[in-house]
Amino acid sequence: MVSTPQPTLRDRAWSAAAAVPDPELPMLTIAELGILRGVELVDRFVEVTITPTYSGCPAMAAIALDIERALHEAGIENTRIRLVLAPAWTTDWLTDEARAKLARNGIAPPGARGSNCLFDNTPVPCPRCESNATERIAEFGATACKSIWRCTACREPFDHFKCH
Numbered sequence: 001m002v003s004t005p006q007p008t009l010r011d012r013a014w015s016a017a018a019a020v021p022d023p024e025l026p027m028l029t030i031a032e033l034g035i036l037r038g039v040e041l042v043d044r045f046v047e048v049t050i051t052p053t054y055s056g057c058p059a060m061a062a063i064a065l066d067i068e069r070a071l072h073e074a075g076i077e078n079t080r081i082r083l084v085l086a087p088a089w090t091t092d093w094l095t096d097e098a099r100a101k102l103a104r105n106g107i108a109p110p111g112a113r114g115s116n117c118l119f120d121n122t123p124v125p126c127p128r129c130e131s132n133a134t135e136r137i138a139e140f141g142a143t144a145c146k147s148i149w150r151c152t153a154c155r156e157p158f159d160h161f162k163c164h
């Protein structure tokens with residue numbers, strides 16, 4: 001029997017796709033955000049499955065192009081992107097590393113996993129000084145994913161990656 005190169009190809013494809021940064025949050029990869037759902041070999045294609053984040057974030061077309069480019073740069077030619085809408089993405093899919101990276105970049109991460117976003121009234125701590133003395137300035141920031149807050153302790157404004 002000749003050993004099949006398929007597992008190697010799949011692993012290479014996963015690594016290439018997982019390293020693609022999110023266009024709107026370039027400090028995070030699509031794997032850390034939970035957008036990357038799977039990489040499979042289907043027929044002769046490398047099929048990458050992704051789930052969109054907020055419907056208000058028009059980044060999925062750009063992400064699909066970035067994934068294809070990353071795969072091509074890894075020497076993988078026959079690619080296709082599959083969009084899966086269910087189960088719907090939530091901020092629970094963010095890895096702990098992703099939350100830590102957001103905070104290090106001055107963006108308050110979404111609340112703890114499993115919290116009910118609609119009724120979550122817990123304060124959003126300032127990512128700079130960790131004070132809970134913060135107030136929301138605007139529901140929508142530069143993108144629908146983020147709201148704008150201000151810390152009344154250190155007086156710095158900051159983005160909050162909203163619970164979803």
Ligand SMILES: [Zn+2]
Nearest residue numbers: 126129151154
């Ligand atoms: Zn502060």
